[in-house]
Amino acid sequence: MPLILFESFAGSEITDVILEHASKLFSENYGIWGKDSGRAEQWLPKSAMNLYTKVTVGGQLAGNVFCSRWVVDGKTICWVTQLVVSRNYRERGLASGLLTSLRREGDDIYGIISSHPAACLAATKSFGSELFDRVSHGIVSGVNTHFMVDHREPLEALVLVRETWNWPLGDLPDGHEYLLILPAKSRRSRSRSLSRIAATS
16 A cells, blocks of 8 residues: 655745646646746735645645645634645545644634645544535535636535535536535543543543
8 A cells, every 4th residue: 555644844844846746736726826826825825824734645746635724803714725645545534634634723714725625524524614504505615716727526526525515615617616614622621521521431
């Protein structure tokens, strides 16, 4: 079995080579990241603490994630600015692994914008939130990013998701992406619960 390796880099460690590899992965598997698109500035805003994590499988880049952290009104927000997994390595839990690697004890809120239902599923799994308790039609939580990509693959994924879950985010118009804002689940409360269970066992 090929070695699966996750590696993280702080904002100051993100080199032009890393950005070139991220651009290639994005363009081959999601959309076109042109030199003048401004996407790099969106993924690495100067006012935030930025982090990049990549996953390799057998030495090959299989996926990556960029995130930024801000503190607003005393709350730490971890915003996923890009999540991509290569088509050759999907349905192996790599997206969930990348997102889980971002979790920090001090985080209060996680957010992601994506047109792909699999990214939304991975985010709810990784950040410990419930999503699938009702069915909706029309877009429920989304944003008009004017990012025009071929939605055939996300739409095919949405059909599969709806066969298993009640999809609450509705349908996605052209140029839009789903918007998820998820409260962080405290690891401390989980640790206390486990301690209480152990004490009563």
